[in-house]
Amino acid sequence: MRLMRVGPVGQERPVRYDDGHYLDLSPLTADIDATFLAGDGLRRAREATDLPEIDVTGQRIGPPIARPGAILCVGQNYAAHAAESGSVPPELPIVFYKAPNTVVGPYDDVLIPRGSTKTDWEVELAVVIGRRARYLSSPDEALAHVAGYVLSNDVSERDFQLTVSGGQWSKGKSCETFQPLGPWLVTTDELPDPQALRLRSWVNGEPRQDSTTKDMIFDVAYLVWHLSQYTVLDPGDVINTGTPQGVALSGRFPYLSAGDVMEVEIDGLGRQYSPIRSA
Numbered sequence: 001m002r003l004m005r006v007g008p009v010g011q012e013r014p015v016r017y018d019d020g021h022y023l024d025l026s027p028l029t030a031d032i033d034a035t036f037l038a039g040d041g042l043r044r045a046r047e048a049t050d051l052p053e054i055d056v057t058g059q060r061i062g063p064p065i066a067r068p069g070a071i072l073c074v075g076q077n078y079a080a081h082a083a084e085s086g087s088v089p090p091e092l093p094i095v096f097y098k099a100p101n102t103v104v105g106p107y108d109d110v111l112i113p114r115g116s117t118k119t120d121w122e123v124e125l126a127v128v129i130g131r132r133a134r135y136l137s138s139p140d141e142a143l144a145h146v147a148g149y150v151l152s153n154d155v156s157e158r159d160f161q162l163t164v165s166g167g168q169w170s171k172g173k174s175c176e177t178f179q180p181l182g183p184w185l186v187t188t189d190e191l192p193d194p195q196a197l198r199l200r201s202w203v204n205g206e207p208r209q210d211s212t213t214k215d216m217i218f219d220v221a222y223l224v225w226h227l228s229q230y231t232v233l234d235p236g237d238v239i240n241t242g243t244p245q246g247v248a249l250s251g252r253f254p255y256l257s258a259g260d261v262m263e264v265e266i267d268g269l270g271r272q273y274s275p276i277r278s279a
Contacts, residue, residue: 001046002184003032003148005062006054012062015054016045017184023051032185033066034236037130037147042187062105064150064185065128068238071098071179072227073154075169077217077242084250093218093226096169098154098240102179106272110155111279112258113175118158119256119276122243123201123209123264125194126152127220128185133233142224145233148187149194151269153180153201153262154240158249176279181238183270191268194220199244202263208253209264211244 005012006022014025014032028048029036075094076082082089104110112119130147154173161172191197194213201209213219218226223241227233248255256262258278265271 001042001187001190003045004064004182004184005032005066006056006059007062008060009062012066013054015056016051022054022056024054025051027051031066032064034069034234037235042130042147060105061107061183063103063181064183065181065236065238067100067103068236069100069234070237071100071102071240072231072237073098073173073240074218074223074242078211078215078244079217080211080215080245081243081247084245084247089217093223095227096173098170098179099174102174102176104177104180106151106180106182106270106274108180108274109177109277110180110262110274111175111177112256112276113157113160113279116157116159117255118248120156120158120248121201121203121208121256121262121264122154122156122247123199123266124152124154124240124243125197125199125213125220125266126150126181127194127224127239127241129233129235129237129239131235133224133228136225136228139221139225142221143188145224146188146220147235148185149191149269150181150185150238151183151264151266151272152240153264153272153274154243155179158255180272180274182272186269197267197269200265201246203253203256204260209244209246211246213241215244216242
């Protein structure tokens with residue numbers, strides 16, 4: 001099942017996408033959010049019949065989940081990306097947070113922050129929590145707490161992140177519009193193996209990243225289990241699971257400038273198109 005949110009910012013309508021048909025979930029729920037997920041919303045949405053079909057032509061596609069309670073991110077979770085960043089692969093997950101108000105839709109503008117010279121792209125598999133995860137006993141329990149997966153771009157400002165951060169990364173991660181999500185929330189039944197997905201990115205049509213999630217150092221199940229030992233993961237929370245090699249931080253590509261276009265894609269999760277402009 002694929003879920004979407006369609007409409008202007010702050011007025012998005014919940015939608016179920018079925019083989020080219022867009023079905024309005026408004027009779028079932030006001031939004032795709034924590035309350036929906038915690039209230040067995042996925043089952044109800046899947047089993048709902050006689051939903052009205054709507055035409056989304058020309059409408060904005062919003063992020064597929066309303067403002068998350070938390071966005072947890074994992075750094076340097078692909079060995080080749082750690083190497084291009086000048087680091088050895090981590091022995092334990094590197095975790096940081098992004099502000100929830102960074103979330104935008106898959107085709108919305110991304111803004112270069114004032115004073116930025118090193119804004120970067122990062123295609124990532126994002127995990128959406130569906131059931132509260134607290135002190136899970138093992139990674140074997142973890143995927144049962146996942147509602148589904150979302151295409152993510154963990155946009156970063158490297159100077160803010162690494163030079164003026166005081167050792168923390170969130171300054172370079174929490175700038176406005178720095179979290180494009182979508183177009184869909186794809187439930188786990190459609191993507192039973194999150195470690196077998198191809199990730200790619202482009203800038204102005206030129207290839208940048210091309211890898212697979214099987215190259216993660218810490219897989220999705222391990223990350224959900226690990227994080228549950230340190231914080232409670234609630235329905236609607238989002239986990240960015242890391243990016244592969246091929247970012248501007250490598251020194252092989254220029255950083256983003258106003259007028260550029262980022263595109264990112266993951267098998268089964270769709271493709272984003274993000275125009276870049278100045279804040």
